[in-house]
Amino acid sequence: MKNFLDKFNKAFESRIRLGIMSALIVNDYVDFNTLKDLLSATDGNLASHLKTLEKLNFVEMKKEFIGRKPNTQYKATEIGKEAFQGHLNALENLIKNNK
Amino acid sequence: MIVNFVLQSTFNMKENQDYLNDISEIRSMMERSSRFISLSGLSGVFAGIYALIGAHIANDIMNPVNYDITEKLKTLTTSNLKLLMLDVTIVLVLAIATGIFFTVRRAKKANQKIWDRTVQRLLINLFIPLAAGGLFCLTMIFRGVIGFVAPATLIFYGLALINASRYTVSDIRSLGLAEIALGLIAASFPGYGLIFWAIGFGILHILYGAIMYFKYERISAT
Numbered sequence: 138m139k140n141f142l143d144k145f146n147k148a149f150e151s152r153i154r155l156g157i158m159s160a161l162i163v164n165d166y167v168d169f170n171t172l173k174d175l176l177s178a179t180d181g182n183l184a185s186h187l188k189t190l191e192k193l194n195f196v197e198m199k200k201e202f203i204g205r206k207p208n209t210q211y212k213a214t215e216i217g218k219e220a221f222q223g224h225l226n227a228l229e230n231l232i233k234n235n236k
Numbered sequence: 237m238i239v240n241f242v243l244q245s246t247f248n249m250k251e252n253q254d255y256l257n258d259i260s261e262i263r264s265m266m267e268r269s270s271r272f273i274s275l276s277g278l279s280g281v282f283a284g285i286y287a288l289i290g291a292h293i294a295n296d297i298m299n300p301v302n303y304d305i306t307e308k309l310k311t312l313t314t315s316n317l318k319l320l321m322l323d324v325t326i327v328l329v330l331a332i333a334t335g336i337f338f339t340v341r342r343a344k345k346a347n348q349k350i351w352d353r354t355v356q357r358l359l360i361n362l363f364i365p366l367a368a369g370g371l372f373c374l375t376m377i378f379r380g381v382i383g384f385v386a387p388a389t390l391i392f393y394g395l396a397l398i399n400a401s402r403y404t405v406s407d408i409r410s411l412g413l414a415e416i417a418l419g420l421i422a423a424s425f426p427g428y429g430l431i432f433w434a435i436g437f438g439i440l441h442i443l444y445g446a447i448m449y450f451k452y453e454r455i456s457a458t
Contacts, residue, residue, distance in 0.1 A: 155258060159265035167269060171353055175269055225262070228255050235252045 146224040148193055153178055153186045158221045161196060161213035169209040187211065195220060272354040272404045274343035277453060279335035280445025286334075288438035290327035291430055294320055298430075342453065354403055362400035365392055386429030390419030390436045405452065411444045 149155045156176045160167050173183050190196040195217030199210045213221070267273060297319050343350045369392020373385050397412030415436050422432035 149258075152258075152261060155261060156265045159262040160269035163266045163270040168353075171269070174349060174352070175265060228259060232252060232255055232259075 146220055146227075148190065148195065148220065149224045151186060153183065154190060157183075157186060157190060157211070158195065158213065158217065161211060162218060162221060166199070166210040166212050169211070172211065190217065193217075193220075268348075270354065270403070272352075272358045273452075274339055274346060274348050274350070275404050275408075275448075276335075276338035276342045277445040277447070277449030277451075278338040279331075280441045280448065282334040282338070282445075283331035284438045284441030284443075284445060286327045286330045287441060288434055290323050291434040291438060293323050295430060297323065358400050358403040361403060362396050365396040365399050368392065369396070383426040383429070384423065386433050387419045387423035390415050390422055390432065392419075393436070394419060405448065407444060407448055407451070411440060414440055 149158065153176055157172060160172060160175060169183070169187075172178075172187075173180065176183065178186075187196065187198075191198060193216075194214055197212045197214055199212065201208045201210060297316055340350050369388060372392070373388050376382065376385055376388065394412045394415030394417075397408050397415060399412075401407075401409035401412060418432060418436045418440070422429065422436075425432070
């Protein structure tokens with residue numbers, strides 16, 4: 138039991154962070170507003186979760202301008218993708234063992 | 237020891253449910269962020285019905301004994317050609333309008349955005365092969381190679397669907413494969429263009445539309 142929990146990534150305990158990574162795994166880039174809609178999160182809440190993931194080097198940010206509007210795009214890094222994959226494997230093992 | 241065991245097992249049960257929720261959340265996010273899933277099967281059914289009616293009218297316009305579109309197009313008068321163009325245009329406009337109507341309705345019901353990145357990507361990827369095919373067919377018509385127009389439209393349409401299927405429900409991929417297969421068969425039967433068109437754009441659309449409707453929409457409605 139204990140060793141399964143060890144592989145668990147604390148970063149993905151939050152529903153929002155889990156959602157952000159899920160969306161970034163299947164898309165090259167996702168912009169801030171799309172993430173906001175998908176997760177039905179508030180600006181501040183989403184921004185703070187993104188900041189956490191950025192600090193861990195799990196996601197990268199890219200600022201662009203569409204016309205005059207700033208558009209912030211996010212991308213999963215290789216480290217982030219590996220961590221997420223590890224988390225999925227841990228989830229899978231846990232459920233298998235608890236059955 | 238016993239206390240520990242009890243604690244552990246209640247802990248496990250609760251957590252297990254949480255993890256299952258996590259997994260369904262991950263799956264739903266992956267799907268919602270990358271695919272446009274509100275595409276309504278009814279759009280396909282209606283597009284198919286319009287195509288069949290359109291093909292029937294086209295058949296009447298050309299008034300043939302057989303379905304030899306190649307021969308008939310050569311002998312068409314300009315007024316007949318205009319009627320045929322009108323027929324095709326009406327079918328296309330009706331099919332697109334009905335498609336948009338049912339899809340928008342479904343997206344609204346599911347509380348999903350109608351114009352987001354997934355739709356834009358879906359349309360761009362659909363229209364690249366479609367536009368190439370359309371231009372290619374126009375060139376063939378101007379060059380007088382009319383016999384291969386029907387097979388080419390089916391093949392290019394199939395390629396367009398396969399290209400677009402990454403961004404919507406995966407059933408579209410097998411519809412694309414079916415259209416390509418039909419197009420290739422049609423290429424070996426010159427003169428039967430109209431009947432292959434009726435099968436490809438009429439019957440296949442109705443079939444796939446109905447499958448998609450019963451698979452995704454009926455279940456979510458109940």
